[in-house]
Amino acid sequence: MKYILMLLFGSFVSNAQITTEQLNLMPWPQNIKLSKGTFALSKNFKVNITGNPNPRVFLGATNFVRRLDGRTGLFLEQSFLTKVNESPEAELQINCVRNGKIEINEDESYQLIITSNKISINAPNDLGALHGLETLLQLLQNNNTSFYFPVVEISDSPRFTWRGLMIDAARHFQPVDVIKRNLDAMASMKMNVFHWHLADDQGWRIQLKNHPKLTELSSDGYFYTQDEIKNIVKYADERGILVVPEIDVPGHASALLTAYPEIGSKVGEGKITYEVQRNSGIFNATLDPTNPKTYEILSSIFDEVCPLFPGGYFHIGGDENNGKEWNANPEIQQFKKDNNLANNHDLQTYFNMKLIPMLKKHNKKLMGWEEIMTENMSKDAIIHAWRGTNEGQEAGGALIKAAKSGYNTVLSNGYYIDLMLGLESHYLNDPLPKKIILSPEEKARVLGGEAAMWSELVTPLNIDSRIWPRTAAIAERLWSNAEVNDMNSLRKRLKTISFRLEELGITHIRNKEVILRNISNNQDTRALNDFSNLCEPLKNYKRNGGGKKYRMHSPLTLFADACNSDASEALDFNLAVNAYLADKSKENKVLVTDFFKKWIAMNSDLIALSANAPLVQPLLPLSKSLSDVSEQLFLLMDKKQKVNQVLLEDLLEKCNTRSPADVELAVYGSLKNLSQ
Template identity: 35%
Template sequence: MLSHQSLKSRHSRFLLATVFSLFVGSLHAQEAVLPIMPLPAHVTRGQGEFVIQTSFTIAITGHNEPRLERARQRFLDILTRETGIPFSREVSSQAVFIAKAEGPSVEVQKLGEDESYRLVITSADVQLTALSPLGILHGLQTFLQLVGVTPRGFSVPAVAIEDSPRFPWRGLLIDSGHRFVPVAAVKRNLDGMEAVKLNVLHWRFADDQGFHIESKKLPLLQQKASGGLYYTQEEVREVIAYARDRGIRVMPEFDMPCHTRSWFLAYPELASRGAADSAGFDPSKESTYKLLATFIGEMAALFPDAYFHTGGDECDPKEWESNPRIAQYMREHKFANGAALQAMFTGRVEKIVAANKKIMVGWDEVLQPNTPKDVVIQSWRGQASLADAAREGYRGVLSWGYYIDLNQSAAEHYQVDPMGDAAAKLTPEQQARILGGEATMWTDIVSHENMDNRIWPRTAAIAERFWSPQEVRDLDSMYARLSVVSQKLSYYGPRHKVVTEEFLERMSGDPDPMALRVLASVLQPPRLYQRQELRSDFTAINRMDDAVEPESETARQFDEICKRIVAGKALPADWQQARAWLTMWRDNDAKLQPELARSALTQDLAPVSKKLAQVAEIGLGALNALEHGEPIAATRRQESIALVQSAEKPVSVLLIMPAASVQRLLEATKEASVQN
């Protein structure tokens, strides 16, 4: 029997071959399917390929600036990591790759700045042109994604690409409020963002659990509320510069008036109730706005971006309504309820933000009848809510459907579009107010250690939704290309491909936990908010549900094979692969059970391993029945379905993903007419 590693290697080669066969099959098509993500807006296939020689050089012509020179060096570093070729860093007058920007970018990157580029690759040379350096940055990433190994060495196909994004706002939220995220983790995910052409880092610094940025004007915030973990202002400037080099804006978020318990450790007088149990600021005190004006002014000076996020979500108005002093204030000022009081608070904060020459961004709740039209609405409630905001004259971005901490599949995220059915009913002017969207990496149940395999590679699929034409929607193509891009991302810095292995080694104390690896390969953490229900927030991130990827690629491919078997479309290789996997999963339990008891972090996996073995045994029986057209006794069939269905529910905070696929096989078998 093939080892898990051999199967995984063969499977990876199969995926890569599938992608490149899709590409080769379209060589003569006007619109070629490229093995990259996001797909460009317009592609014309040429003849031949550009082979990357040891003498390969790249030069920047036209407008030049230090950022472009650093991009050139970074491009060569990544190309060397992929090819192993030590390219010269010197600029040659004989360069075979010429990148030319027509003019400069603005000093502080703006929303809607031109990001288009044209990339023409022939067998002899490469020409990249753009109106601004942003287009050059994007074109360099497209070239890097096109690099592949061929019998002639590393090369890229001859192709002409005219490309520009569908949406100007393509973001990733990194939540450093619930849990502190070290600068190194932020930077490596900025590297990943550059690779897939995301252009907004939404950086969130505070929540009930901590306040994680230095304030020089209000130093008690980091002194009393950070636990010693916070970003200095110099570190923040370093990250902003790092992001700008990669064509990425950095927008800060300081959530208010709620999600603010950490503030009250430093300034208890701000709380609407006792500092220990208050959920939000006291909107009735002038001292609240005085302190916020000081803080927002300081942070507005630190962050050059034009947009400043003030949160505004998930407040409970009853906290204000039940406070006698605040209730009296509401009566005196004729506020009908707590929601109206929050609207007043939002208006006051918006004026402070505007006074600092920034544009306020807030979650859905900040949209009230008197909200200034300049405010940008970030929607977590859904496409209809976003469309409603646009109809009322507000610009907005969508995050509903892109909560990558909730362990949904790449396909689920990919099928959500900011310009959904609700937006289709808007006028063109209203549709133009939908700026794009953001994937959100909340850290309630994620730490900087496993963050990368929660963000990547699925966020590349979301990035394609924001960049590529709306009609680019084929799931098979997406998954095939996502496998290639996942490997490419490893050359940049994201650690998504090593997270699981590192966790397994720590959990087991074994430098080569083969049997544990086999089990992990087909497990997923619970989806949506079920993980929080089964294991509380803010626990140590060191268990199997923290280690495994949100979407098991092995289980997904097994399910695709099962679908083909049930549909009568399976190839002999499909049957062979399904049988090999099921046999491995069945036999793995006997190897793994003695090892699980040796570690406190793996003991609760015993029932998971046992149930996977039972599911695999049932799957082998169903496979045999389908292959030979033999019926299964009714009682045994019903018992098997019941066991498999029980395995589809979380076991030790884990989902056994092949269970649903085996049920698919079982339901396709015939039931014997005679009970036995």
């Protein structure tokens, strides 16, 4: 009797045959062959592992079981997998031929076969097996009462070998748990490189026992101990992820020079000192490339940093050296002349070349931002392309130039997720655009790409919402076939992918509500949430244009921090407007005017809310403008009443002026289209 409802429903709903298009896979696999039929999950479901894998696959399989259990509530019996062939009778059989290595160009392929009573994952090594488990989790389906997998055959491998995420832990320190949960999320998107930006003008974040001054003077107490570093490197290894550390030199060196001012390039009266920066921006602090002590200290730093990171790459930054200190220092100028170094670029190359043997000693290749690519730079270096139109350069031009010049290279231009641009700009940014003709050798030098999370405006509270879900789109661009580029499919799949990231501890959804609750002063957040779904944070560094509005200790608990790119309701509204403009049917009109009604009510709610919430005040001008425009457009559309076109345009422009809340109205374009 108790379960009568379940029984009733159960008899009506079957495991309906699904289509490939219905699968919410990301990154999209290379080959999928869906067949009829399903594999039903039960409490007895178990996993067995055979072959000669690295033990990381046991942890991966254990976590797989736990995640499946968390989603389904099945109370699966298997607790921990610890060795090969523990449960020969298991329904899921994983076979890994050999131990996978955490390095670039390792084979990451896998084959996943689901039949109605058995699942197998076959992979050359455990890295592919881990990818296969992520794909399997994404295949989980349900009807009203139970969970199952579709019968399918998938064979899969990545298009690019370098699929990275950079996190800047220097500007705003990001604690261990932030890094770990993002490593989990990366692994779920089959990403394999974590680039860790550990030192910049705003802080030195890695404990060095031979150089305690660095954290004592330049970290404000926020740094990773060596044990934490080792712990994270191990955590990454267990998830198939290579860690690439970055110590940014010779520029971006305020923190390093605060501890060691004697190797800076600054000249002046009295004792030279430097300070950890509290603002954003490009600063002058630059190492002195003519001072032997510079190389002594760097070499000693590298000697301590390198052994913490078993991977084969070391990022030395090398970007945005503005040359001001060098130009103002007569001894450095004399050194250039004495050594036939024509300009600061050549001087920086001189500096960079000195670092290569220091890293080679530890079996590390030097990687640097694209500025290191000068005429005399070693072809062993990896060029990290980042500049684009914002910097007055051709977007990704350095990547192509590097590949043609014989360098291995990685793309980050177009993947700067801190710019708060929309999904599309990242997703359609192919490292190998069709219009560029490269030889097979040149193409092979394009290793892949990296999402770049610079941290001027992120703290542990909001960082996940800046990384995810957009980075999943970048992960797909780097893994999947170039022809997989349909925005509608991406957006549809991303709804599920984004939701599932929560189970890995990613806070992008939950922390939005936390920020809104604080803004509301613990009142009802519905109107705030509705408004946040129409607004996007200012893009392209406009929010912190001069780098001085938000200092490193400024609050990032504001409305702009709760908003995100690709504002969800704005997307819906834009669709409705396009439909209406194409066909002014009554239904299409109502679709649009319902938004107007909602926004007019929302504005009233926000005003009511603000009576006890000072942080709501900065939102009101924009909300009022939207409400006013909505009223006018409503009149125009619904009652066919004449509206004052001058007034309307004036109101519209108010929707397009910089809001004191540092957001922009993502419906502005559609409102403008409607008004014309």
